[in-house]
Amino acid sequence: MLVKTSRNILILFVIFVLAIFVPDFYWKIFEKNIRAPFVLYSPVIHDFIISKFDDKTMVRMDNEGNLLTRDEYEELEPLFFYRQIVMTGKMPDSLDGMEIDIQELRRNNFSYRIKPDAIEEPFIQLYPLLESKSGRAKLEMPDEFIRLQNRCEFINCESNEVVEDLSETFSKAFTDIGFKFPAAKIFGNPTTRKPFDEGYFITDSAGDLFHLKRVKNKPYLKKVNRPNGVNVKYIVVTENERREFYAILVSEASKIYLISYNDYEFINTPIEDYDYRVHELMMRGNILYRSFTFSSDDMIRMVVTDREYNKIDQYDEEWISRENTSAGKFSKMVFPFTLSIIDAKEPFINFYFLFSDTRALIGIFISLIIAVILYLRKKIKLKFIWIDYIVILLTGIFGLIAVLLVRYEE
C-alpha cells in the first residue's frame, strides 16, 4: 500500500515538474516576439503616430498607415523628441498657438508608469520620513524609520531603538485626526533623489486616506476626502516641480484619479476599460496634452486629453496574442493545462495554472490510446493500473510521460 502511494507520489511529482518545464521549453522554441506598438499624439497633425517592429525592423507610420522616415516621424512630435528637434534646428516657433520655450517644454514633460506587479509588491513596512523643509538644497535620509502598527513609532537606525519624543508627538497627531491603526498601505518615494518631498499617502485600517509629511520635525497630517465609493488600491506620489497633482490614484474599481494640489481635490480622468490587474499603465504629459496608455499582451489603448483632462482622441489597436498564434493553438491541444511559478503580472511566486479548453481532449485521447496499446502489449491487468488511466485522463501528455517513466511495479 505504502509502496503504491510512493509510486503515485513520484508520478504526481513528475507531472508537476513536467507541467512547468515542458510548456516553458515549448515556448522557448516557438514563441515569436510580439511587441506592443509605441504610440504618440502629434501636436502638429493632431493625430496619432505609431512606431512598431515588423519582424526585426522598426516601422514608423501615421494613423492612416503612411510610412514615415525617422526624421519625419520625430518632427511630428517635437515635444517628445525635443532634444533631437532642437539639435536639427527644426523646432517650430509655436504649436497650437502656444509659443515654444525650451525650458518650459522640458519642465512640463513627465511620465509615470504603473505595472500590475507593482501594485501588490511586498515591502517591509518601515519607511524613512524625510524632513520636507530642512532648509537644505538637497534632501537627506533621516536617522529614523517609521512604523505604523499600534501607533506612529520612530526607530533610530543606528541604535535600533524607538525614539520616544518623536513617536509621542506624531502618534498624538494621528489619534487626533481619527487615524485607525494599523496603517493598511503606505505610498511614497523613500529616496533623496527627487526635487522635494511630499511624504506619504497612507490608508488606515478603515480605508481612509491621509497625507503625512515631516515639516521641521513636526507632523503635517491631513485627511484626504475621497469621493463616495472611491477605495484606494494604489497610489503613485509624483513629487513633480509643476505641483499640479500630488499623486495618481488607482481605485479598487480600476478608475484613475489625480489628487490635485488644490485642497486634495480628486480629478477624474476619462479612462475606460482599464484593469490594474492586467494592464500596464503609462501616463505622459507635456506642455499641451496629457495621455494615458494602457496595454496588455494583445491590445493597446491610448487616450489623449487636454490639460484639463477633457478627452480629445483615442487610439485602439489589437493583435493576435501568443495563445492565438498557430503555436498557441497547437499547445492548447497538446497541453490540457500549463503551470508556471511566475507571472509577469504578479509579484509573488505561486502556482499559476493556465487551462486549455475542449481542444485538450484531442491530446488526452491520443495519450490514452498510447497507454492502452502499451499496457495491452505488456498484458498488465486493469485492476493494477486503472489509476494510471485516470491520471492520463486528467493530465494528458504529462500523465502519459509520467506513468511511462515511473512504471508499474508488479
Place this chain on the structure above:
Amino acid sequence: MFASIMYKEWLKIRWTYLGGAVLGVFIVFEIFLNLGQIIEFNKANSVWNYIIFQKYLFYSDFQFLPAFIGLIVGIAQYFPEIQDKRLKLHLHLPMRENNLLLSMVAIGTVLLIIIYSFLLIGLSLVTLIYFPYEILVSLLNTVLPWIVAGFVIYFIAAALFIEIRWARRILIGVIAFAFVSMFYYYMGYDSFNKAIPVFTIIALSLSLLILLSGYRFKRGTK
C-alpha cells in the same frame, strides 16, 4: 529496536553532521561580521534603505547552506547502505522494511530540523542586533524556501542512493534538480509567502519516495 537503529544511523552521520553544523555556524558568523562591517562603513539609515527598498539580502550567503547540509547528511546516511548492498542486512532485521526505511528518514529529518533551527536562531539573533522585527520576519519568510529545499535534497538523496537502477536514478535526479531550482528563483524578499505551504506539502510527500526505491532494492537484490 528503534533506539538501536537511531544509534546506528547516528554513528554513520555524526562527523558529517557536526561538520555541517560547524560550516553553518561559520557562515552565520560571517554574515554577522559582514553586517558589522557594512554598518561601520555606511550610515545605518542607508543600510536600512538598501535592505528594505533595494531588497538587498544581507543573508544571501545562507542560501545554499541548508541544501548543502541536506545533501551531505543524505550521502553520509545512505551511501554506505549501497556499498556491498549493506541495506540487505537491515532488511532482515525483525522490523517491517517500510518501517525500517521510514525510521531512517525520520531520524535524518529530525537531525536536520535540529541543525536548521539552531542556525535560524543564530541568524535571527544576528538580525535583531541591528534591525527591528519586521526585517527578521521578512528574513524568515525568505529563508524558509531554502530550508525546505534542504529537506527536498535530503529526501531525494535517500531515494536516489537506495534505488538500484541508473535509469530511475537519472529520472529522479533530473526531476528533483528541476524542482529544487524553483526554490532559488529570486524576486526579492517575501516572494514565496503565498506558495510556500504547497511547496512544503510537496517536499514532505517526497519523504515517502524512499519506499519505492526500497521495494525495488529488495526485489532487485533477491
